[in-house]
Amino acid sequence: MDQTKRPLLIPPEFSTYAEKHGIFEMYKKLMEQLIVGKPADPVAFLIDLLKRDTHDVPQVIIIGPPASGKKTISKMCATKLRTAHLTTENLIMEAETDLKMQMLDLQKKKQPIPIDVWVKVIEERIKLPDCVRKGWVMEGFPQTREQALAIQSIGIHPKHCVLLDAPDTVLIERAHGKRVDPKTGDIYHTTFDWPSSTEVQSRLEEAEGYGEDDMVEKLIEYHRHIDGILTCFTKGLKSVNADQPQADVFLQVFTYLCGQARTNAPHTPRVVLLGATGSGKGVQASLLATKYNLVNVSCGSLIKQAIADETKEGQTAIPYVSKDMLVPDVTVMQILRQRLSQMDCMSRGWVLHGYPRTREQAEGLTKGGFVPNRVFFLNVPNDSVVERLTLRATDPITGDRYHMLYNPPRTEDVKARLQKLPKDESEQVNKRLGTYNAYVEEISDFYVDAQHVNADQDPHTVFECIESMIVNPLPRKV
Amino acid sequence: MSTAGDVGTRDGEARQYLENHRVLELFNNLTSQLMYNRPDEPKKFMIDVLEKLQKSKITRLDYPCLFDDSNIQSVFGMLDPTNRGCIAFQQYSAALTTLGVKDFDQSPEGSAEDRVTFETFLKEARKGLSEASSTFADS
Numbered sequence: 001m002d003q004t005k006r007p008l009l010i011p012p013e014f015s016t017y018a019e020k021h022g023i024f025e026m027y028k029k030l031m032e033q034l035i036v037g038k039p040a041d042p043v044a045f046l047i048d049l050l051k052r053d054t055h056d057v058p059q060v061i062i063i064g065p066p067a068s069g070k071k072t073i074s075k076m077c078a079t080k081l082r083t084a085h086l087t088t089e090n091l092i093m094e095a096e097t098d099l100k101m102q103m104l105d106l107q108k109k110k111q112p113i114p115i116d117v118w119v120k121v122i123e124e125r126i127k128l129p130d131c132v133r134k135g136w137v138m139e140g141f142p143q144t145r146e147q148a149l150a151i152q153s154i155g156i157h158p159k160h161c162v163l164l165d166a167p168d169t170v171l172i173e174r175a176h177g178k179r180v181d182p183k184t185g186d187i188y189h190t191t192f193d194w195p196s197s198t199e200v201q202s203r204l205e206e207a208e209g210y211g212e213d214d215m216v217e218k219l220i221e222y223h224r225h226i227d228g229i230l231t232c233f234t235k236g237l238k239s240v241n242a243d244q245p246q247a248d249v250f251l252q253v254f255t256y257l258c259g260q261a262r263t264n265a266p267h268t269p270r271v272v273l274l275g276a277t278g279s280g281k282g283v284q285a286s287l288l289a290t291k292y293n294l295v296n297v298s299c300g301s302l303i304k305q306a307i308a309d310e311t312k313e314g315q316t317a318i319p320y321v322s323k324d325m326l327v328p329d330v331t332v333m334q335i336l337r338q339r340l341s342q343m344d345c346m347s348r349g350w351v352l353h354g355y356p357r358t359r360e361q362a363e364g365l366t367k368g369g370f371v372p373n374r375v376f377f378l379n380v381p382n383d384s385v386v387e388r389l390t391l392r393a394t395d396p397i398t399g400d401r402y403h404m405l406y407n408p409p410r411t412e413d414v415k416a417r418l419q420k421l422p423k424d425e426s427e428q429v430n431k432r433l434g435t436y437n438a439y440v441e442e443i444s445d446f447y448v449d450a451q452h453v454n455a456d457q458d459p460h461t462v463f464e465c466i467e468s469m470i471v472n473p474l475p476r477k478v
Numbered sequence: 479m480s481t482a483g484d485v486g487t488r489d490g491e492a493r494q495y496l497e498n499h500r501v502l503e504l505f506n507n508l509t510s511q512l513m514y515n516r517p518d519e520p521k522k523f524m525i526d527v528l529e530k531l532q533k534s535k536i537t538r539l540d541y542p543c544l545f546d547d548s549n550i551q552s553v554f555g556m557l558d559p560t561n562r563g564c565i566a567f568q569q570y571s572a573a574l575t576t577l578g579v580k581d582f583d584q585s586p587e588g589s590a591e592d593r594v595t596f597e598t599f600l601k602e603a604r605k606g607l608s609e610a611s612s613t614f615a616d617s
Contacts, residue, residue, distance in 0.1 A: 014512075014513045014516070017512075017516050018512075021520045023509075023512065023520060026520075026521075027505060027509075031501075031505070034495075034496075034501060035492045035495065035496070038491075038492075038495050042499045042501055042504070043504070043528050043531055043532050043535070044532065046524075046528055047525055047528045047529060047532070050521050050524055050525050050528070051525060
């Protein structure tokens with residue numbers, strides 16, 4: 001039977017717990033290591049792995065054609081992520097003496113280094129404490145499909161693989177201006193990346209083997225192998241256009257490295273949408289609810305429903321609602337708790353909007369055991385909100401809704417009979433905006449993991465943005 | 479999907495390994511321990527459980543298991559509300575399956591008369607539970 005189709009008999013509290021501590025990811029990692037290593041005593045092996053406490057370190061491979069800026073970008077990434085930086089050169093230099101001699105010898109004779117030697121060197125290097133504890137960024141390796149398969153078969157699976165890509169003509173041109181600092185090994189460029197210190201400038205040398213003929217040869221070699229390599233890293237591969245300013249390339253690569261791969265771990269989205277009035281919380285919530293089968297929990301309608309059902313909480317809320325005052329936190333929380341602890345919310349997940357409005361309410365929600373795992377702020381400038389709300393109107397005969405700017409009524413007749421909601425008067429809207437803006441700061445202080453979305457766009461663009469952040473794990477903070 | 483039988487392929491090898499060392503059962507037990515206890519430091523907790531398992535592998539005693547004798551007793555008590563001191567065979571097998579025991583004695587003492595005593599039940603349950611929690615290759 002398909003494992004994913006098996007009914008999940010996991011109590012809801014456990015899924016919250018497992019999600020918080022990353023239990024499923026940990027299991028996956030452990031199982032992976034077990035299957036690759038096949039130790040004779042799995043229990044001792046697992047204890048050892050767990051004690052090492054290294055499930056979250058970055059493991060990155062950066063590949064690309066010659067002169068695409070692999071070394072510079074990977075060095076920047078390694079520094080920023082505080083990991084070890086592995087290049088083909090420093091792998092050779094840091095290998096054991098006899099292996100190093102052998103490799104240098106082969107390199108001098110311009111012969112390829114055999115795969116098993118590479119594998120041995122890399123395996124030894126990755127076992128060193130700095131790679132184990134902090135992770136690694138490997139650059140320029142593998143160069144062939146065989147090498148890629150060889151390192152995979154000893155259990156080296158990078159979490160991220162970046163391909164720096166640029167047209168050949170650009171690369172050849174760029175290689176022409178490539179300069180190397182012989183002391184540090186850093187790479188500079190005569191036009192694009194000239195060092196600021198004169199000391200460095202004076203000692204720069206032209207890189208060896210980057211003439212036009214050499215480049216053509218290297219590029220042919222590269223193109224022969226790259227497709228084979230890419231088929232080995234279909235998971236977690238990202239191609240970045242390297243024909244851009246260095247900072248832009250780095251930013252793209254780094255954003256990708258901060259993201260985490262999707263996992264098969266069971267995940268029930270518990271979403272809170274926060275935003276000013278008219279920011280599209282309701283629209284987004286219903287889109288999410290339809291697509292992901294979440295329970296759409298609108299705080300306002302819940303209160304109205306409680307009043308209509310004449311429940312105890314509803315009765316307490318009546319005087320406040322009729323006087324247009326905020327219903328006290330205790331009552332709202334009771335109403336919410338009743339809804340959120342129902343089985344459908346527990347199993348399918350929920351999307352809550354219209355609550356919390358203050359930090360106390362947010363704290364209350366967390367204290368009640370309803371910890372959202374995604375919080376979004378829908379940010380819209382005040383002017384747009386006013387424009388969105390005050391200009392909308394409804395046709396009392398057909399029930400159609402119009403907006404004076406974006407969806408104006410077709411005929412004069414319709415226009416004459418349009419009616420506006422009293423809530424949409426600009427005075428009212430401004431009042432609501434004011435209350436929201438007074439509290440937004442303290443709420444965002446409380447939800448540190450919250451994501452800010454620019455909601456002043458087409459609803460479906462906003463939806464896509466929210467969607468991508470719900471489906472993928474939250475990006476890592478560096 | 480290939481079965482555990484086809485050794486030779488890497489997939490088969492991995493499956494064989496997991497089966498020989500009862501890794502999947504080990505993980506299942508770990509999960510149920512985690513689910514029940516929900517410790518604040520799951521890693522430390524898992525190390526503790528695994529170490530306990532390692533110790534019991536040598537001593538062949540005290541396997542880390544979610545159920546102890548009092549649980550077995552209360553299960554029996556539920557099935558025997560009138561305190562007759564025995565349960566039917568069907569109840570016996572259903573109870574053991576619920577506890578997670580797989581290969582229990584299909585014809586225990588008294589099964590012919592459909593009267594399984596508490597002692598028999600306790601013995602089988604204990605044996606089965608330690609079997610289920612001793613998740614390592616038989617050496």
